[in-house]
Amino acid sequence: MMNTPLLHLDSVSKLYKRGGLLGREEFRAVDNVSFHLDDKEPQVFTIIGESGSGKTTLARMILNMVRPTAGTIFFKGQDLASIHGGGARRRFMKEVQPIFQNPFEAFNPLKRVDRYLFMTAKNFTGASSSAQHEAAADAALNKVGLSLGEVRGRFPHELSGGQLQRVAIARALIPGPSMIVADEPVSMVDASLRMSIVNLFRTLRDDLKVSIIYITHDLATAYYVSDRIIIMRKGEVVESGPARTVLENPQHSYSQLLKSAVLSPDPHGHGVLIGDSAASQQARASPHPHVSSSEPQVR
Numbered sequence: 001m002m003n004t005p006l007l008h009l010d011s012v013s014k015l016y017k018r019g020g021l022l023g024r025e026e027f028r029a030v031d032n033v034s035f036h037l038d039d040k041e042p043q044v045f046t047i048i049g050e051s052g053s054g055k056t057t058l059a060r061m062i063l064n065m066v067r068p069t070a071g072t073i074f075f076k077g078q079d080l081a082s083i084h085g086g087g088a089r090r091r092f093m094k095e096v097q098p099i100f101q102n103p104f105e106a107f108n109p110l111k112r113v114d115r116y117l118f119m120t121a122k123n124f125t126g127a128s129s130s131a132q133h134e135a136a137a138d139a140a141l142n143k144v145g146l147s148l149g150e151v152r153g154r155f156p157h158e159l160s161g162g163q164l165q166r167v168a169i170a171r172a173l174i175p176g177p178s179m180i181v182a183d184e185p186v187s188m189v190d191a192s193l194r195m196s197i198v199n200l201f202r203t204l205r206d207d208l209k210v211s212i213i214y215i216t217h218d219l220a221t222a223y224y225v226s227d228r229i230i231i232m233r234k235g236e237v238v239e240s241g242p243a244r245t246v247l248e249n250p251q252h253s254y255s256q257l258l259k260s261a262v263l264s265p266d267p268h269g270h271g272v273l274i275g276d277s278a279a280s281q282q283a284r285a286s287p288h289p290h291v292s293s294s295e296p297q298v299r
C-alpha cells in the first residue's frame with residue numbers, strides 16, 4: 001500500500017478572467033497539474049519553465065495563498081481547502097514555509113532582520129523567553145552558514161542579497177518545516193553565489209529531511225540540485241521525472257529546446273553541462289547564462 005504523500009496535487013487548475021468588459025475570456029494560468037512528493041524520502045523537486053508558465057501561481061496554491069479553480073491539493077493527506085481558522089492555518093504554516101524571490105521585498109527595510117527571526121521563534125516554537133528566541137535564531141542561522149552575531153541589529157540594506165536570502169532561509173527553518181517552497185530564490189542573488197544557496201537546499205534535504213520545492217528558470221542550478229523535475233509551459237506540465245532523465249533525454253520538443261540552451265556538445269557527442277570552463281565564466285558574467293540570442297528564452 002502506498003503511504004500518504006507529503007504533497008499531492010490532483011488535477012489542479014487556476015483560471016483567471018482576462019480582458020475588459022468586451023472580449024472577457026478565461027485564461028488558464030495553471031492547467032490540470034498533477035504530481036506528488038513522497039513522504040519517506042525528502043527531495044529537491046524542481047518546477048522549471050519560462051516566464052508566465054504558471055510557476056508562481058502553482059507555488060502560491062501549494063502555499064495555500066491562492067485557491068485552485070479546480071482540482072485538489074493535499075498536504076500530508078489534508079485537503080488545503082479544508083484549512084480554516086487561525087489554529088489550522090498556523091499548523092500548516094509551521095509545516096510549509098515559503099522563500100520568495102526578492103529578500104529585499106520580503107523584509108521591511110525599517111525593521112532589523114533579527115526581529116523577524118525572534119518573532120518567528122516566538123510564534124512557532126512555543127518558546128517564551130527572549131534567550132530561547134535568540135538561541136533558536138542562532139541555531140537556524142548556523143544551518144545556513146551565518147550566526148546571530150553577524151546579523152544582530154542589522155537592517156536589510158546592511159546585508160548583501162545572498163546574506164539576506166540566507167536569513168530568509170534561516171527564518172523559514174525556525175518552525176521546523178517538512179517542506180519549503182522557494183520561488184525563484186536565487187534570481188536576485190549574485191550569479192557567483194547562486195550555487196552556494198542551492199547547495200544549501202541539498203544540505204537541508206539531507207541533514208534536516210526537509211523537502212524543497214525549487215521554482216526556477218535557471219537550468220544550470222536546476223540540473224545540479226534537483227532530484228525530480230517538472231517542466232511547465234503555458235500552465236501545463238510538458239515533462240516530468242528524475243532530473244537526469246528529463247534533462248539528459250528530453251522527450252518533448254520544448255524540453256529539448258531547454259536542454260540545448262544549457263548543454264553544449266562535446267567532441268564525443270555527449271552533452272556537457274556548462275561547468276568549469278570558459279563557458280561557465282561567461283555564464284557567471286551574464287545574468288541569464290543559459291540564454292543566448294539563438295536559444296529559447298527561459299525566464
Ligand SMILES: Nc1ncnc2c1ncn2[C@@H]1O[C@H](COP(=O)(O)OP(=O)(O)OP(=O)(O)O)[C@@H](O)[C@H]1O
Pocket residue numbers: 016017028029049050051052053054055056057058299
Ligand atoms: N492574479 C492574477 N490575475 C490575472 N492573471 C494572473 C494573475 N496571476 C498570474 N496571472 C497570469 O498567469 C500567468 C502565469 O503567471 P505566473 O506568475 O504563475 O507565471 P511564472 O511562470 O511564475 O512567471 P514569472 O517567472 O514571470 O513569475 C501569467 O500570464 C500571468 O499574467
